[in-house]
Amino acid sequence: MTKPPFRRPTLDTRRPTPSSTPRWLTQLLQWFSIHQRPMPWRDDPSPYKVWISEIMLQQTRVTAVIPYFERFLAAFPDVQTLANAPQENVLKIWEGLGYYSRARNLHAAAKIISFERNGQFPDTEKDWHTLPGVGPYTAAAVASIACGKTAAAIDGNVMRVWSRMRGIQEDISTSVWRDKARQDLVRYARKCNPSLFNQAMMELGALVCLPRNPACSACPLQRACVAHRTKRTDIIPFRKKAAVIPHRHEVVLIVTFETSNKTPRTKNPRREVHILLRQRPHTGLLAGLWEFPSLEMTSHKMAFSRKARELAKHLGVPSEVKLVKSTTVEHAFTHFSQTLHVFQTKLSSPIPLPSTDHRWCTPSDLENLPLSRSQRRIVNHYKSTS
Ligand code: SF4
Numbered sequence: 001m002t003k004p005p006f007r008r009p010t011l012d013t014r015r016p017t018p019s020s021t022p023r024w025l026t027q028l029l030q031w032f033s034i035h036q037r038p039m040p041w042r043d044d045p046s047p048y049k050v051w052i053s054e055i056m057l058q059q060t061r062v063t064a065v066i067p068y069f070e071r072f073l074a075a076f077p078d079v080q081t082l083a084n085a086p087q088e089n090v091l092k093i094w095e096g097l098g099y100y101s102r103a104r105n106l107h108a109a110a111k112i113i114s115f116e117r118n119g120q121f122p123d124t125e126k127d128w129h130t131l132p133g134v135g136p137y138t139a140a141a142v143a144s145i146a147c148g149k150t151a152a153a154i155d156g157n158v159m160r161v162w163s164r165m166r167g168i169q170e171d172i173s174t175s176v177w178r179d180k181a182r183q184d185l186v187r188y189a190r191k192c193n194p195s196l197f198n199q200a201m202m203e204l205g206a207l208v209c210l211p212r213n214p215a216c217s218a219c220p221l222q223r224a225c226v227a228h229r230t231k232r233t234d235i236i237p238f239r240k241k242a243a244v245i246p247h248r249h250e251v252v253l254i255v256t257f258e259t260s261n262k263t264p265r266t267k268n269p270r271r272e273v274h275i276l277l278r279q280r281p282h283t284g285l286l287a288g289l290w291e292f293p294s295l296e297m298t299s300h301k302m303a304f305s306r307k308a309r310e311l312a313k314h315l316g317v318p319s320e321v322k323l324v325k326s327t328t329v330e331h332a333f334t335h336f337s338q339t340l341h342v343f344q345t346k347l348s349s350p351i352p353l354p355s356t357d358h359r360w361c362t363p364s365d366l367e368n369l370p371l372s373r374s375q376r377r378i379v380n381h382y383k384s385t386s
Contacts, residue, residue, distance in 0.1 A: 021191050024165075024224035029192060031220035032200035035207065037062065040069055045195070047121035048079050050146035051128075054138045055102050059334070062206070068097050079121070082107065083114035091288055091370035098373060100286055105133025125151040144194040152185035153198040154178060157205025163237040164209060167226025172237045248338045249297040251308045254326065254382055255317060257347040273386070274350065274360040276315070277369070281357075285333075290369040292378060293358070294340070308343040316351045327381045331374040342378055 036042070039062065041053040052072060056065045075093050076082035082090070087107055094103035109131040113121060122128040124147070128139035140151035154162075159172045162181050170177055189197045208215045216228045227236045255276040262269035277290045295311040297304070308323050322345065329340040350360065361369065366379050 022188075022224070024221050025188055025192060025197075027220035028200050028204065029196055032196060032203055036199065036203055037207075040066060040073075042199075045146050047142065047146040049073070051121070051134075051138075051142050052106070054141045054145075055106050055133060056097065058102060058138070059099055060097060064097070068094070076110075079110050079113050080119065082110040087288060088370060092368070095370050096373055096376065100289060100370075100372070102133055104287060105131075108132045109134065121146075123147050124149055141198060144189065144198050146195075148193075148195060150186060150190050150194045151198075152182045152189055152194075153202070154181055154185065155202060155205075157209070158185070158198075158201045160211065160237050161201055161205045161209045161221070164214070164227035164233055165221055165225050167230060167232065167236065169232070169236055169238050171240050173239055245334075246336045248336055249304070250294045250338060250340050251297065251304055251311055252292045252294040252329075252340050252342045252378065253308060253311050253315065253317075253323070254292050254342065254344040254378070255312075255315060255347065255351075256344070257350050273363060275363070275366065275382075276353075276358060277361050277366075278355075278358045286372050288370070289372050289375070290361075291371065291375045292342075293354075304341040305343070308341070312345065315354050317345060317347065318351075321345050321347060326385070327378070329374050329377050329381075338374075340374060340378070342381070344382070 039053070041049040053065065053069055056069055056072075072093055075089070076085060085107070087104065090103050090107045091100060094100060097103075112131060113119060122131065123143075125139045125143035128134050128142050129136065134142070137153055137155050141153035141155075143149040144151045144153060152158075159178075159181065162168075162185065163170075163172050163177075166184075168177070172178075172181075185201075204219070204221070208219050209221075214228075214233050216222050216225070216233065219225065219228075222228055227233045256273055258271050258273050260269050260271045276293060278293055280286050280289050280291060282288050293311060293315055295307060295314070297307055305323065305325070309319075312321070312323060313319065323343045324345070326342040326344040329342065331338050331340065353359065363383070371379065
């Protein structure tokens with residue numbers, strides 16, 4: 001089926017622009033009506049689509065989100081389908097997008113909407129805020145874009161645009177600054193269509209008012225912008241230096257054994273590889289995802305190979321079995337970064353499962369189970385070398 005062409009929402013169709021509207025605001029909305037990027041949720045801004053898109057857009061770029069959004073909508077076209085799906089299916093569709101708590105919260109919120117609210121979506125900013133995974137920004141964005149409510153959605157782009165526009169040289173990461181900005185922005189959202197206002201501010205921050213080298217000559221706010229006029233775009237927005245994030249090392253062990261259906265009469269015996277995986281706990285970081293067994297390095301004095309041997313012993317791998325260094329994978333989370341030192345070992349026969357969280361998987365299971373991005377990289381390396 002061919003997709004209908006993208007329709008640009010017309011300028012303020014739901015609320016007439018009052019005569020007291022400042023010039024910069026009219027120019028901003030005009031700029032948005034011409035320059036906004038087509039996005040699959042913009043053509044039909046239903047609460048379900050806008051909510052999914054806003055959750056996906058947290059910490060993630062629009063270009064990365066679009067294919068995930070389309071895949072997600074194809075798998076879960078409405079909130080009931082999402083609520084009834086097993087969590088593992090939701091995590092699988094989310095795989096690669098990162099920040100998996102977003103997927104788990106989305107799933108939990110879909111159950112609340114379907115089973116506790118009889119399929120009724122919230123209608124106000126306050127009501128959206130009660131759902132799991134919906135913070136102040138997302139509540140304001142969905143309430144304004146999908147429900148037409150007056151609210152100010154303040155993300156990083158909007159903070160940058162607004163602090164430059166007003167020439168505010170304060171630390172914008174404080175809640176005091178954010179509350180003040182929210183009060184100001186709500187006043188302007190009230191003067192026009194809040195959906196278009198919020199989207200226009202975010203789009204301007206994403207396309208024109210860039211963190212470095214803002215394109216002021218192409219900006220509809222140029223004449224009103226204090227930072228531009230006073231040549232301070234390089235020092236505004238001002239933020240306190242972020243603390244150095246810690247780095248962790250972990251050893252990871254790929255434990256495998258092979259089976260074969262070979263008998264004296266089998267012409268082409270089939271060999272099958274079995275790989276030991278474990279599921280992460282159902283709460284906390286990467287909850288519910290599958291991974292290779294691992295152990296964190298608590299002392300930097302110990303050699304990685306010795307730590308891998310300790311992990312092998314913990315899993316029940318016989319001490320005479322050789323461990324081979326396979327690869328190293330680097331990964332960064334928001335609050336820490338890590339290096340995974342991957343080792344591999346081939347058993348001649350299976351060992352008992354170390355706990356009920358572990359299972360033996362086939363290579364095709366590896367494709368179907370939800371894994372984090374770093375674990376997927378280990379799988380890809382394993383497949384390319386075995
Ligand atoms: S004039 Fe420049 S600094 Fe001011 S809002 Fe526009 S792009 Fe940003």
